[in-house]
Amino acid sequence: MKLQGLLKTALLSTLVLSGSLFASEDKFLVRFDLTDSVKALLKKSDLDVTGINYNENIIEALVSEDELGKLQSNKANFHYMLPKTLLRGPDEEYKTPQEIEEYLKDVHSRFPEITKLKVIGQSLEGRDIWAMKISDNAEIEEASEPAILFNGMHHAREVMGPEVIIDIIDTLTQGYNTNDQSTNWVNNNEIWVIPMFNVDGNQKVWDADSMWRKNTRGGYGVDINRNYPGSWNTCNGSSSRQGAQDYRGPSAASEPETQAMMQFVSEITPVFDISYHSYSELVLYPYGCRPLKAEQDVISVIGKEMGTMLKYKAGTPWELLYNADGGDIDWMYMEHQVIPYVIEVNSTSQGFQPSYSKWRQVTVERNRPAWMHILNRVEGSGFKGVAKNGEKSIVITAAKTKAIIQNYKIKKDGSYVVILTPGEYEIKFQGETPTTMSSKKITVSSKMIQL
Numbered sequence: 001m002k003l004q005g006l007l008k009t010a011l012l013s014t015l016v017l018s019g020s021l022f023a024s025e026d027k028f029l030v031r032f033d034l035t036d037s038v039k040a041l042l043k044k045s046d047l048d049v050t051g052i053n054y055n056e057n058i059i060e061a062l063v064s065e066d067e068l069g070k071l072q073s074n075k076a077n078f079h080y081m082l083p084k085t086l087l088r089g090p091d092e093e094y095k096t097p098q099e100i101e102e103y104l105k106d107v108h109s110r111f112p113e114i115t116k117l118k119v120i121g122q123s124l125e126g127r128d129i130w131a132m133k134i135s136d137n138a139e140i141e142e143a144s145e146p147a148i149l150f151n152g153m154h155h156a157r158e159v160m161g162p163e164v165i166i167d168i169i170d171t172l173t174q175g176y177n178t179n180d181q182s183t184n185w186v187n188n189n190e191i192w193v194i195p196m197f198n199v200d201g202n203q204k205v206w207d208a209d210s211m212w213r214k215n216t217r218g219g220y221g222v223d224i225n226r227n228y229p230g231s232w233n234t235c236n237g238s239s240s241r242q243g244a245q246d247y248r249g250p251s252a253a254s255e256p257e258t259q260a261m262m263q264f265v266s267e268i269t270p271v272f273d274i275s276y277h278s279y280s281e282l283v284l285y286p287y288g289c290r291p292l293k294a295e296q297d298v299i300s301v302i303g304k305e306m307g308t309m310l311k312y313k314a315g316t317p318w319e320l321l322y323n324a325d326g327g328d329i330d331w332m333y334m335e336h337q338v339i340p341y342v343i344e345v346n347s348t349s350q351g352f353q354p355s356y357s358k359w360r361q362v363t364v365e366r367n368r369p370a371w372m373h374i375l376n377r378v379e380g381s382g383f384k385g386v387a388k389n390g391e392k393s394i395v396i397t398a399a400k401t402k403a404i405i406q407n408y409k410i411k412k413d414g415s416y417v418v419i420l421t422p423g424e425y426e427i428k429f430q431g432e433t434p435t436t437m438s439s440k441k442i443t444v445s446s447k448m449i450q451l
């Protein structure tokens, strides 16, 4: 419906009257019908698109009064969301950076044998970025155990991400030796978690602006999740404007947070990653730029399996929304062959900061099947082992079509874990220089093959 001038005035005065209830006083959450022309208009106008809802066919953006005027003059079909419910700021039960640190130290003191704390780097303002490893013999790096990474909060206002990670930590540590599934996952994997990645941005959410998204560079901020090399600035999937919510930064990996994540991922080379965001109820996987699709079909297969489990829509960013370049999933996949996902939790009816008492537990419980699927899937179809003769890579070819599926890079510690869909493959190990090593035929079924 088209907003009438009178109604607009009425709503504006409501907003002004209730202005003290939320930090972003000059912003309005606007809801549109989801059409291609609206998507194009939002993109062209460089607006802060906050979420999408495929069930109800709506898309939402946070706009200033100026931007609102421009949208009206473009005759965009929109209607307001009353912001009281969605822009009220996070409930105090959600965690601050300081509380995340205290929580992790407390978990480590209660479960010292199966947890290890690590600071992966410092934010721009010098805050520690904390990671935790959950594994048996947590102090030792075990080459035979695959690494898996779960991280939350690239974007500061998305406060439910850390809660999902906290639920992963609690389930695994409290379930160790009391629940068979958790015990097996902890014994057989090196599970790494980063509950709150954008610590500076989150502090700003608490102190100054509940709708802050980026890091705090220069007061304008860089979108850390548009700052990764790999696909940085390749498809108009980010902005060059400092004030934009998806400002990509002056160069790839210009931000200390991005560099910390890159260094960390290079060290642990996880088989899988899930980066938790909100909101939209989506499972996203590479690539971010139209029309690129990941070379291995297993990536979309697992993504869609998780989508079915969660009742979330699954696809690439450009299939479900529009181009996104410089994201962590593109870089992890292109540089380290991680199988990476973004999961956008919560819907338009909950937004970035839903009532903690009403939505926290519901959301983390609903999201369990996906991360549990990843922990199970690492034992599903594929092959793994430790290279014994210094081999550097494995060329994997489909036996029938002879198409190359992947040129897999063996990890620094000599280990490899290759996730594949079931079928017949030819695999060929290669050393530093091209060799004449013969290829070997393997049949991949539903269980991981130990070579």
Ligand SMILES: [Zn+2]
Pocket (backbone or CB within 6 Å): 154, 155, 158, 277, 278
């Ligand atoms: Zn996000």
